[in-house]
Amino acid sequence: xxxxxxxGPVADRVGQSALSVDYQPELRLQDVRDTxxxxxxxxxxxxxxxxxxxxxxxxGAMLLPDHSEVTFMAKFSGG
Amino acid sequence: xxxxxxxGPVADRVGQSALSVDYQPELRLQDVRDTxxxxxxxxxxxxxxxxxxxxxxxxGAMLLPDHSEVTFMAKFSGG
Amino acid sequence: MSDLxxxxxxxxxxxxxxxxxxxxxxxxxxxxxxxxxxxxxxxSEGREVSTIGFEAYGAMALSEMQQLRLDAIAxxxxxxxxxVHRIATVTAGDNIVFIAAGAEHRVAALAACHWMIDExxxxxxxxxxxxxxxGDAWVVPHP
Amino acid sequence: MSDLxxxxxxxxxxxxxxxxxxxxxxxxxxxxxxxxxxxxxxxSEGREVSTIGFEAYGAMALSEMQQLRLDAIAxxxxxxxxxVHRIATVTAGDNIVFIAAGAEHRVAALAACHWMIDExxxxxxxxxxxxxxxGDAWVVPHP
Numbered sequence: 537x538x539x540x541x542x543x544g545p546v547a548d549r550v551g552q553s554a555l556s557v558d559y560q561p562e563l564r565l566q567d568v569r570d571t572x573x574x575x576x577x578x579x580x581x582x583x584x585x586x587x588x589x590x591x592x593x594x595x596g597a598m599l600l601p602d603h604s605e606v607t608f609m610a611k612f613s614g615g
Numbered sequence: 616x617x618x619x620x621x622x623g624p625v626a627d628r629v630g631q632s633a634l635s636v637d638y639q640p641e642l643r644l645q646d647v648r649d650t651x652x653x654x655x656x657x658x659x660x661x662x663x664x665x666x667x668x669x670x671x672x673x674x675g676a677m678l679l680p681d682h683s684e685v686t687f688m689a690k691f692s693g694g
Numbered sequence: 695m696s697d698l699x700x701x702x703x704x705x706x707x708x709x710x711x712x713x714x715x716x717x718x719x720x721x722x723x724x725x726x727x728x729x730x731x732x733x734x735x736x737x738s739e740g741r742e743v744s745t746i747g748f749e750a751y752g753a754m755a756l757s758e759m760q761q762l763r764l765d766a767i768a769x770x771x772x773x774x775x776x777x778v779h780r781i782a783t784v785t786a787g788d789n790i791v792f793i794a795a796g797a798e799h800r801v802a803a804l805a806a807c808h809w810m811i812d813e814x815x816x817x818x819x820x821x822x823x824x825x826x827x828x829g830d831a832w833v834v835p836h837p
Numbered sequence: 838m839s840d841l842x843x844x845x846x847x848x849x850x851x852x853x854x855x856x857x858x859x860x861x862x863x864x865x866x867x868x869x870x871x872x873x874x875x876x877x878x879x880x881s882e883g884r885e886v887s888t889i890g891f892e893a894y895g896a897m898a899l900s901e902m903q904q905l906r907l908d909a910i911a912x913x914x915x916x917x918x919x920x921v922h923r924i925a926t927v928t929a930g931d932n933i934v935f936i937a938a939g940a941e942h943r944v945a946a947l948a949a950c951h952w953m954i955d956e957x958x959x960x961x962x963x964x965x966x967x968x969x970x971x972g973d974a975w976v977v978p979h980p
Contacts, residue, residue: 544749544821545832587819590754607751607819613833614748614755614779614820615732615791615811623892623964624975666962669897686894686962692976693891693898693922693963694875694934694954710853714874722879722929728950730943731857731870786865800873800954807871808947 538568538600541607542579549579559602566596568606582610617647617679620686621658628658638681645675647685661689700775701759703750705782707789713776717796720774726800728807730793736786738833741826746790747783751819755779758818762810770806772797777810779820843918844902846893848925850932856919860939863917869943871950873936879929881976884969889933890926894962898922901961905953913949915940920953922963 538557547553557568565586573580586593587607588600600606617636626632636647644665652659665672666686667679679685697704698716710729718724734746759777766775776794784790791814795806815835822833840847841859853872861867877889902920909918919937927933934957938949958978965976 541751543751543819544823545834547749548832585819587751587754590751590757607754609751609819610821610832611835612815612817612819613822613835614750614818615815620894622894622962623966624977626892627975664962666894666897669894669900686897688894688962689964689975690978691958691960691962692965692978693893693961694958710857710872714853718876718930724876724930725878727874727876729853729872729874730947731872732943733861733867733870735868735941736865787861787867798878800875804873804947804951804954811943811947 537603538563539603539605540568540572541605543607543609545582545610546579546608549582550576559600563600564596565593565598565600565606568600569596569608572608580608583608584611585609616682617642618682618684619647619651620684622686622688624661624689625658625687628661629655638679642679643675644672644677644679644685647679648675648687651687659687662687663690664688700777701756701763702778703752703756703759703781704778705780707780708778708792710792713778713792713794717774717776717794721796723798724773724796725798726803727794727796728800728803730807730811731789732791732811734784734786734788734790738824741824741828743786743824743826745783745785745825747823747825748781748790749821749823750781755818755820759814762813762817766795766806766810769809770795770797770802772802772806775806775810777814779818781820843920844899844906845921846895846899846924847921848923850923851921851935853935856921856935856937860917860919860937864939866941867916867939868941869946870937870939871943871946873950873954874932875934875954877927877929877931877933881967884967884971886929886967886969888926888928888968890966890968891924891933892964892966893924898961898963902957905956905960909938909949909953912952913938913940913945915945915949918949918953920957922961924963
């Protein structure tokens, strides 16, 4: 199982702050993103950063281990 | 009478923090400085700024009104 | 006794005096301390703002702030540094974020403080929502 | 109740919390407050320092600090600014000088704070004497 987290403006547009995606071997970060972007196009229009297990990841080809925590994030506006 | 003030390192080298110079017509700032620099050469070796009545003055030709307060100052080291 | 860890996300307000005392405790060689305090404003981009709310990806935000502190200490040869960000709903005048940089001399402290608040805005996963009489809106930062 | 005039020379210590509260009171539009705190160090130019004493040409120092505050407000479009300098004998870790600049946005506040401490050192007639185990010496600032 892959845990997907949303925060702030992305969570608002998805309508929830977390969901799960079934794990499968060879699952890439970009696969999860593509699947969810079809379901939540307005939310994903805001996404400009992605983290896996709390670390920034830029490479969509990254293979996701089972139990990964994936976060699709809008531009930060803290401070 | 012209009141002359010294502070910090200049006062230390003069050995006092104030002295008086007789007023005379046409007395220029540079005249006071020249007179005192002869008496206190080590103190005046430190002097790099001069104020008259609390205002910076760069022009040694300035005529001093009677009762002026003249201050010969070493480089500042506050802050 | 409140938590005075050098890097914190917290709901409650903080005291500059307490933060500076904690920063100073790390060294007697600290000649310059620069701080930046970000506060809530009652007006933003031409709109009145009644409250500002913050949401964070807490675990990642904290680890990014911890790394940012270490990066600043290394980059500017600081003696110590602190970063505190509130995750709360605040109103005009309230404190939001506090950055402090302590160094032997002022130039490093001032440069580090400026760099840290700029980097915090880029690196740390926190989002701000402004509530106005016209409704609520998540803030989209300028590039 | 201590004096919280925006520009002061004083013997006693000051509180950052009190200064920031006084600064903030001037506007609800203040989004960024940058401060600089100068402190006494136990070591300077390779020598141990036991105490630092300050002497000021008080009347001129105060009027120069007041003008510096007004210049900073005008130059950086600040909402408010404060300058406090202690004239006292202090030991390592003690506060010496405090500068605060409040603006709508952080860039102006940070730039103004940096400028004000640099200008204070150039403009304000205050002299510092360091006492070390080898004796006392007035500090000669580097060019």
